[in-house]
Amino acid sequence: MHNIKDIRKNFDEFVNSIKKRNQDLKLENILELDKKNRNLIQNKEILEKEKKDISKSKDKSLFEKSKKISTEIDLLNTQQNKIKTEIENILSSLPNLALNDVPVGKDEKSNVEVETKGEIRKFDFKPKSHYELGDSLKMLDFDVATKTSGTRFVFVKDKLAQLERALSNFMLDTHIKENGYEEISPPLIANEDSMYGTGQLPKFENDQFELKIDEKNDRKFLIPTAEVILTNIVKDKILNIKNLPLRYVASTSCFRKEAGSYGKDTKGMIRQHQFYKVELVSIVENNKCADELERMTKCASAILDKLKLPYRKVLLSTGDMGFSAEKTYDLEVWLPSENKFREISSCSSCGTFQARRMKTRYKNSSNDTEFVGTLNGSGLAIGRSLIAILENYQNADGSINIPEVLIPYMNNLNIIKSK
RNA sequence: GGAGAGAUGGCUGAGCGGUUGAAAGCACCGGUCUUGAAAACCGGCAAAGGGGCAACUCUUUCCUGGGUUCGAAUCCCAGUCUCUCCGCCA
Numbered sequence: 001m002h003n004i005k006d007i008r009k010n011f012d013e014f015v016n017s018i019k020k021r022n023q024d025l026k027l028e029n030i031l032e033l034d035k036k037n038r039n040l041i042q043n044k045e046i047l048e049k050e051k052k053d054i055s056k057s058k059d060k061s062l063f064e065k066s067k068k069i070s071t072e073i074d075l076l077n078t079q080q081n082k083i084k085t086e087i088e089n090i091l092s093s094l095p096n097l098a099l100n101d102v103p104v105g106k107d108e109k110s111n112v113e114v115e116t117k118g119e120i121r122k123f124d125f126k127p128k129s130h131y132e133l134g135d136s137l138k139m140l141d142f143d144v145a146t147k148t149s150g151t152r153f154v155f156v157k158d159k160l161a162q163l164e165r166a167l168s169n170f171m172l173d174t175h176i177k178e179n180g181y182e183e184i185s186p187p188l189i190a191n192e193d194s195m196y197g198t199g200q201l202p203k204f205e206n207d208q209f210e211l212k213i214d215e216k217n218d219r220k221f222l223i224p225t226a227e228v229i230l231t232n233i234v235k236d237k238i239l240n241i242k243n244l245p246l247r248y249v250a251s252t253s254c255f256r257k258e259a260g261s262y263g264k265d266t267k268g269m270i271r272q273h274q275f276y277k278v279e280l281v282s283i284v285e286n287n288k289c290a291d292e293l294e295r296m297t298k299c300a301s302a303i304l305d306k307l308k309l310p311y312r313k314v315l316l317s318t319g320d321m322g323f324s325a326e327k328t329y330d331l332e333v334w335l336p337s338e339n340k341f342r343e344i345s346s347c348s349s350c351g352t353f354q355a356r357r358m359k360t361r362y363k364n365s366s367n368d369t370e371f372v373g374t375l376n377g378s379g380l381a382i383g384r385s386l387i388a389i390l391e392n393y394q395n396a397d398g399s400i401n402i403p404e405v406l407i408p409y410m411n412n413l414n415i416i417k418s419k
Numbered sequence: 420g421g422a423g424a425g426a427u428g429g430c431u432g433a434g435c436g437g438u439u440g441a442a443a444g445c446a447c448c449g450g451u452c453u454u455g456a457a458a459a460c461c462g463g464c465a466a467a468g469g470g471g472c473a474a475c476u477c478u479u480u481c482c483u484g485g486g487u488u489c490g491a492a493u494c495c496c497a498g499u500c501u502c503u504c505c506g507c508c509a
Contacts, residue, residue: 041469045478052478055490058437063489070489238429238466240446361466363429367448369466 001356002094004034004087017097020104020318025094033087040080047073092196093203096353099290099327103317110317111330117301118310120334125396129337130387131268134160136398137418140269151266152258152273159416160386163402164276166409167382167389168251171278171303175379179299181249181280186229188252192219194232197358199324199350200224206259209273222255226279227376234283235358238369244362245292246283249379251276269383270342276382282375285362286352289326289373293349297329300345300379306405309388310334312341326351331380333388344384347377 007014008031015027047069054066098104103112134140139160145153156164175181189211195201200208200221209222223229230248239246254277265271280299284292297313304311316328325348332341352371355361361369393401399417407414 038469041478045469048478051489055437055488058489060489066489240429242447359467363447367464 001353002091002097003356004030004091007031008034014097018094020098021095021321022106022319023095027090030087030090033083033090037080037083037087040076040083044073044076044080047076089202092357095321095323096326096350098318098321098325099349099351102321102327103315105317106319108317108320111320112315112317114313114315114329116310116312117305118308118334120310121336121392123336127336127391127394128398129268130335130390132337133390133394133398133400134269137400137416139416142269150273152271154269154272156386159410159413160390162410162413163389163406163416164382164386166406167385168276168278170306170406170409171379171382172249172251174303174306175249175278175280175299178302179247181247181299184230184233184248184250186226186250186252188223188229188255189220190223190228190232192221194228194235195221197232197235198228198354199322199357200228203323207257209255209257223252224256225254225277225376225378226250226252227281230279230281231283231354231374231376232358234360234372237360239283239360239362239372241285241362241364244283244285244372245288246281248281249278251278251382269387272383275384278379278382280347280375280377280379283360284373284375285364286355286370286373289349289351289375292373292375293327293329293347296375296377296379297331297347300347300377301331303380303385304331304333304344307385307389307403309385309392309403311344322346322348324348324350324353326353333384334392335388336391336394342384343381344388345378345380348375350374350376 002014011031015025018025018027051066051069051073054062054069103110105111128136131140131142137158137160139157141155141157142153145155172183176183192201195208208224211220211222229252230250233248234246253274255274258271258273261271269275280296282292282296301311301313311331311333314330314332316325316330321328328346328348330343331345331347333344334340335342351373354374355371360372360374362372364370389403390400393403395401397417399415402410402414402416
């Protein structure tokens with residue numbers, strides 16, 4: 001959420017920056033609405049003052065007049081509320097502005113590779129895809145998932161299910177012990193307010209699974225990422241600067257409709273309606289976002305280092321970033337079967353964008369109230385990690401070696417073979 | 420599902436229909452004292468919005484939305500949430 005005052009002050013600049021996010025916007029009338037709004041506020045305040053003075057004076061002869069003023073105020077109020085909602089509707093649908101060091105571009109083609117790490121393995125046989133491997137191991141079952149649930153679901157079974165658990169525990173342990181994150185096991189359902197706070201609503205309602213609960217007002221959604229629930233921990237709060245930064249980690253299921261991705265990644269478990277993800281969230285003083293983003297990305301990439309998976313780090317362009325982000329690094333892991341890098345983590349700084357929506361503030365060193373900075377990142381997506389291990393650690397006979405760091409989490413199993 | 424209780428500033432917690440934006444305590448900030456710290460004492464300390472270059476000033480806000488009243492944190496109605504007890508259940 002942007003501050004209307006800032007927009008008012010630097011309108012042209014604002015329009016320019018928002019255009020970089022590829023928004024076709026109808027911003028022309030926001031200044032006009034703002035002007036009207038402020039006029040109404042001023043008129044209202046005059047009347048309110050008058051009314052207040054009358055009631056203070058306790059002068060009975062003025063009571064009738066006060067009544068009249070009340071109806072006038074009511075009138076102004078309805079007018080103002082209408083305009084205020086209009087302004088809010090516009091503001092709440094505007095994406096965050098990109099930082100200056102973010103490459104400008106329409107889409108992922110303008111992303112900038114920052115670094116490549118790890119060794120891409122040379123196979124002396126044709127590497128199979130994860131779904132071929134999973135199928136021959138009889139440990140990934142898409143057909144039964146289709147039967148019980150529909151497309152874009154999968155049954156992970158036996159040793160691969162264990163591997164999935166192992167990945168989750170390994171990542172959690174690492175972030176807790178080495179990176180100072182606090183472990184949270186959160187609700188997987190978020191209310192409308194929280195979804196608004198992190199920016200999933202109102203614009204991306206179509207991507208969300210909404211629950212039918214027998215309640216009148218409060219809408220509930222399955223979380224598309226733990227970011228929603230972890231970030232909203234601090235909703236409506238004024239935090240003590242001493243407690244910052246707050247760093248949370250959670251391993252949760254995530255639920256996405258993947259609306260609009262028809263025909264994309266339909267094979268395998270790259271793109272599912274439900275998947276596990278270990279999520280990192282940081283709440284920081286707003287001038288520390290940039291540093292925290294570097295730190296967070298390192299925390300995520302360290303997992304790939306430990307798993308000895310080859311990957312590259314990419315700085316997303318203005319057109320490829322998410323709605324709430326001001327700067328985003330993606331980590332992309334190498335998938336031999338596709339012969340390319342695929343996203344496995346996305347780390348974003350949102351600046352004060354989400355904090356404004358959530359009303360999360362802190363007192364700075366001179367005791368002024370300021371909005372916090374929020375960041376979130378995957379550390380990492382579990383499903384895609386599983387895929388990456390299957391494909392990168394496969395042997396010619398279809399068996400899978402277990403990455404060294406995971407062996408203790410697999411009860412010392414070091415290879416997965418079909419029975 | 421049945422029966423009660425409650426929702427007030429960063430936190431805890433008073434509150435009478437009329438200088439209550441709100442007592443008190445804690446926390447926080449500044450000062451005195453101290454070699455330093457602590458303690459003690461003194462002072463400051465809500466947020467959002469409007470106007471003003473500024474000093475400053477005005478308005479709104481005591482869960483939310485209605486209502487009564489010249490005037491509502493305080494009275495009435497509806498809703499949301501929280502807690503306690505009973506029942507049921509992982």
